[in-house]
Amino acid sequence: MPRYRVKYSKEGPARYSSHLDMVRAFDRSTRRAGLPVAFSEGFNPHPKFSFASPLPVGIGGGDEYMDMELTRAIAPEELAERLEANMQEGYRVIAVKEIPQGSPALMSLISRAAYRATAPLPLDYAQAELSSAVQNILNFKEIMVTREIKGRRKEIDIRPGLFSLTGRIKEHILEINMELLIGSSGNVRPTEILWEMSRSGGIPLLPEDFRVQRTALYANGPSGPVSLWEV
CATH class of the missing domain: 3.30.70 (Alpha-Beta Plaits)
Structure with missing residues (x-):
């Protein structure tokens, strides 16, 4: 499945949201954008997102990263545009690029x-x-x-x-x-x-x-x- 790296910022009121709140915000945004996000298997499937490093509550981020998997390929520019149009206040999508399958996890880098x-x-x-x-x-x-x-x-x-x-x-x-x-x-x-x-x-x-x-x-x-x- 195609894998993408999303560069984003978390500022303003979003600074006071927890990491779990942020994961939910991305989940809602991808659903609203109609993106074909891949989900894990099992009794409690969740979207295949992985984040670089959680920000403490109250600290903003201007150069943050998350990886996501989709079930089908989408041009990175289109993915960025659709995702940005549906992000909640305080989050901004800066850029998106496709990365190879098997790339190391962000947290390990x-x-x-x-x-x-x-x-x-x-x-x-x-x-x-x-x-x-x-x-x-x-x-x-x-x-x-x-x-x-x-x-x-x-x-x-x-x-x-x-x-x-x-x-x-x-x-x-x-x-x-x-x-x-x-x-x-x-x-x-x-x-x-x-x-x-x-x-x-x-x-x-x-x-x-x-x-x-x-x-x-x-x-x-x-x-x-x-x-x-x-x-």
């Missing part, structure tokens, strides 16, 4: 994600202070966080999963950009980096003061990270 966090600029806070705060975090040999794993609290060093961190002030907005580990080998959450910047980095803001957007998902390529779209 992901190695890192880029995030942008923005917040109103604190009074009298300058670029020099922000640059110093960012460098302070980058100089850390370790960043310990507490995770609950199988009912037990465990200390984890997330510093190896912080690949890049920058900050800038644009008019009255403070912006933090970061690339973090994500996928089968582990995950670093953007809120954990923002908390560390608040706690010991010198930024007078809390994680909840920021609006966070996932801006890109990457796979490991022969010469470095590449967009999932290029895989």
Whole structure:
């Protein structure tokens, strides 16, 4: 059966929907669009969708991916047009392409994600202070966080999963950009980096003061990270 990769965004009110809500939204949209979606077999058949990585509730995504299988081939441009016309508010289909059968699952490809966090600029806070705060975090040999794993609290060093961190002030907005580990080998959450910047980095803001957007998902390529779209 033909398989397609859908590149989409999840913004606005859709940011507050759960992963399960999003799966249902795509199911409704494909039904309204009359797309010949393939379903699994068994007592509880479900559409053959697979998503790259669930977004936490409240975090938007501008470069998200899902794969779907159809029972018959449709031109990618037509699929994108029909699906986009029937998506609910907050979701936008950016592009669709056909991928070979047997291609690796999206979740097995992901190695890192880029995030942008923005917040109103604190009074009298300058670029020099922000640059110093960012460098302070980058100089850390370790960043310990507490995770609950199988009912037990465990200390984890997330510093190896912080690949890049920058900050800038644009008019009255403070912006933090970061690339973090994500996928089968582990995950670093953007809120954990923002908390560390608040706690010991010198930024007078809390994680909840920021609006966070996932801006890109990457796979490991022969010469470095590449967009999932290029895989």
